[in-house]
Amino acid sequence: MSETFKAFRCGVQLSTQELSYSIFRQDPEAVQVKKEAVAVRNLTRIVDATLRLANSKGFQAMSLRDLSAQTGLSMGALYAYIRSKEDLVSLIQQHGRLLVGGILRDRLAQVRDPTQRLRVAIRTHLFLSEMMQPWFYFVYMEAKNLPERERRQAVEAELSTEHLFHDIITAGQRDGGFRDIDADLLAACLKAVLQDWYLKRAKYHRRQVSVDAYAAFAEDIVLSYLAPSASRTRPENRTVADQS
Amino acid sequence: MSETFKAFRCGVQLSTQELSYSIFRQDPEAVQVKKEAVAVRNLTRIVDATLRLANSKGFQAMSLRDLSAQTGLSMGALYAYIRSKEDLVSLIQQHGRLLVGGILRDRLAQVRDPTQRLRVAIRTHLFLSEMMQPWFYFVYMEAKNLPERERRQAVEAELSTEHLFHDIITAGQRDGGFRDIDADLLAACLKAVLQDWYLKRAKYHRRQVSVDAYAAFAEDIVLSYLAPSASRTRPENRTVADQS
DNA sequence: GTCTATATAGGGATAGAC
DNA sequence: GTCTATCCCTATATAGAC
Numbered sequence: 001m002s003e004t005f006k007a008f009r010c011g012v013q014l015s016t017q018e019l020s021y022s023i024f025r026q027d028p029e030a031v032q033v034k035k036e037a038v039a040v041r042n043l044t045r046i047v048d049a050t051l052r053l054a055n056s057k058g059f060q061a062m063s064l065r066d067l068s069a070q071t072g073l074s075m076g077a078l079y080a081y082i083r084s085k086e087d088l089v090s091l092i093q094q095h096g097r098l099l100v101g102g103i104l105r106d107r108l109a110q111v112r113d114p115t116q117r118l119r120v121a122i123r124t125h126l127f128l129s130e131m132m133q134p135w136f137y138f139v140y141m142e143a144k145n146l147p148e149r150e151r152r153q154a155v156e157a158e159l160s161t162e163h164l165f166h167d168i169i170t171a172g173q174r175d176g177g178f179r180d181i182d183a184d185l186l187a188a189c190l191k192a193v194l195q196d197w198y199l200k201r202a203k204y205h206r207r208q209v210s211v212d213a214y215a216a217f218a219e220d221i222v223l224s225y226l227a228p229s230a231s232r233t234r235p236e237n238r239t240v241a242d243q244s
Numbered sequence: 245m246s247e248t249f250k251a252f253r254c255g256v257q258l259s260t261q262e263l264s265y266s267i268f269r270q271d272p273e274a275v276q277v278k279k280e281a282v283a284v285r286n287l288t289r290i291v292d293a294t295l296r297l298a299n300s301k302g303f304q305a306m307s308l309r310d311l312s313a314q315t316g317l318s319m320g321a322l323y324a325y326i327r328s329k330e331d332l333v334s335l336i337q338q339h340g341r342l343l344v345g346g347i348l349r350d351r352l353a354q355v356r357d358p359t360q361r362l363r364v365a366i367r368t369h370l371f372l373s374e375m376m377q378p379w380f381y382f383v384y385m386e387a388k389n390l391p392e393r394e395r396r397q398a399v400e401a402e403l404s405t406e407h408l409f410h411d412i413i414t415a416g417q418r419d420g421g422f423r424d425i426d427a428d429l430l431a432a433c434l435k436a437v438l439q440d441w442y443l444k445r446a447k448y449h450r451r452q453v454s455v456d457a458y459a460a461f462a463e464d465i466v467l468s469y470l471a472p473s474a475s476r477t478r479p480e481n482r483t484v485a486d487q488s
Numbered sequence: 489g490t491c492t493a494t495a496t497a498g499g500g501a502t503a504g505a506c
Numbered sequence: 507g508t509c510t511a512t513c514c515c516t517a518t519a520t521a522g523a524c
Contacts, residue, residue, distance in 0.1 A: 032507085033507065034507095035507085038507075042507095055388070056388065057388075057389055058302065058304055058388070058389045060302055060304035060305045061304045061389060063498080063499060063500085064499080064500065064501085065498090065499080065500095073508080073509095074508060074509050074510075075500090075501080075502095075509090075510090076501095076502080076503090076507095076508065076509055076510075076511095077507070077508050077509070079500095079501070079502075080507065080508075084500080084501080085499095085500065085501090141385065141388075144299070144300065144301075144302070144385075145301055145302045145305060159447075182461065184451060184453075185453065185457075185458070185461045186465075188440065188444070188447070188448075189437050189440065189461070189462075189465065191440075192436045192437050192439070192440035192444075193433050193436050193437065195436070195440075196432065196433065196435075196436035196439075200432070200436075203403075203432070204432075207428060209428075209429065213429075214429070217426065217429045217433070218433075221430075221433065221465070221469055224469065225465055225468065225469065276489085277489065278489095279489085282489075286489095307516080307517060307518085308517075308518065308519085309516090309517080309518095317490080318490065318491050318492075319491090319492090319518090319519080319520095320489095320490065320491060320492075320493095320519095320520080320521090321489070321490050321491075323518095323519070323520075324489065324490075328518080328519080329517095329518070329519090
């Protein structure tokens with residue numbers, strides 16, 4: 001049986017606090033405040049407020065005075081944590097990608113069978129975006145507004161997860177019994193479906209669709225499309241029970 | 245055989261010029277310039293430049309000075325065509341929706357069979373977004389930055405096309421032989437796949453995927469998922485030839 | 489109808505006290 | 507480490523000439 005979101009969440013260190021800690025550790029010359037406890041606490045506030053404000057009105061439209069009000073820090077204090085407004089976007093994107101990418105790689109390293117790899121890739125991607133929805137939404141929406149260098153990194157990161165899907169599919173076509181379908185297009189569409197989960201999260205929440213249900217659906221549509229004509233994949237039994 | 249994009253394009257009046265004409269006709273108190281030829285020509289320039297600039301750096305980040313430079317109109321002249329920067333977004337969204345929505349409705353009114361309706365809905369949606377890609381991209385990306393009232397209209401419009409897909413699917417489940425699949429989820433995923441076409445257009449262009457090929461793929465994956473287990477839908481024969 | 493010149497506000501960023 | 511006060515620039519929007 002596949003892992004549920006509840007189980008997944010317990011085994012993973014991923015939050016805006018982790019992100020802030022990563023910024024504090026790796027960019028010491030960007031963060032002037034040296035006391036770890038204070039720095040991480042306030043950085044976390046800054047990151048959370050930035051995601052909240054930018055996701056509701058856009059990053060450009062969010063002023064540092066808005067940010068100052070939301071975090072409880074003064075304008076001057078903000079600049080003890082960031083070098084500039086632009087710097088803030090870069091840090092959030094960069095370190096978030098570091099965390100998320102690492103977890104996805106770790107999870108997949110343990111699986112060999114193409115069908116299982118596809119299932120794990122789908123679920124992990126969805127679960128990560130569920131835990132960090134504001135970050136995923138932010139990166140997607142603000143990517144085009146970044147300076148050239150950062151923008152290219154964002155596009156590359158996105159393509160690399162698409163290539164991951166693509167490689168799993170072609171591997172399955174070689175030796176997993178998958179049908180001979182355009183792997184490029186299928187990977188792209190799968191990516192689009194997974195992205196919809198965090199882009200339209202409010203809609204799915206309103207309809208009471210759980211991330212586990214969405215994952216099961218995504219797996220089913222892709223795997224049954226890839227399965228040889230005669231046999232359709234049966235969706236796995238899933239317990240709705242909540243014990244993790 | 246399904247209609248190709250080339251054929252579709254010939255039978256449809258849809259462009260930023262049509263959009264500008266719609267603005268000129270319906271918002272006479274917004275546009276101070278009264279000579280139709282001049283007004284529509286300059287409005288078209290303004291709309292085109294706005295879409296270009298906003299889609300590359302974001303609407304907020306685009307200044308009216310940028311717009312002035314791109315259109316060749318002075319700051320003062322711009323204000324003979326729009327009441328404010330915010331007004332500009334509203335007009336573009338509103339009138340675009342009017343045009344696009346009308347065409348989609350017209351096309352579907354002629355078809356009864358659920359399978360054919362689904363095909364036509366998919367193709368029409370893709371073809372419209374192909375003809376007006378900058379507009380679709382703009383509306384998607386800037387929706388969340390709109391004032392409350394406009395934002396709700398944008399969300400409603402999006403949900404209404406999703407409901408359209410939903411209704412076709414459930415109709416097909418009643419009397420078209422479609423499998424009993426969660427119609428809500430499938431409609432949502434189909435929408436996501438169609439949106440990916442205009443959101444990631446550069447990627448598909450680079451890979452030389454034509455809109456006709458993408459349409460065929462989208463139809464195939466959805467219809468084969470809905471088809472009863474035994475029989476898979478065969479993709480229709482498609483000519484690659486260019487005669488329209 | 490279109491231009492130049494200007495009013496006015498709000499933004500990012502910094503200086504220097506505490 | 508954090509605050510207040512301030513600098514300076516750019517943005518939207520308008521006035522008034524042509």
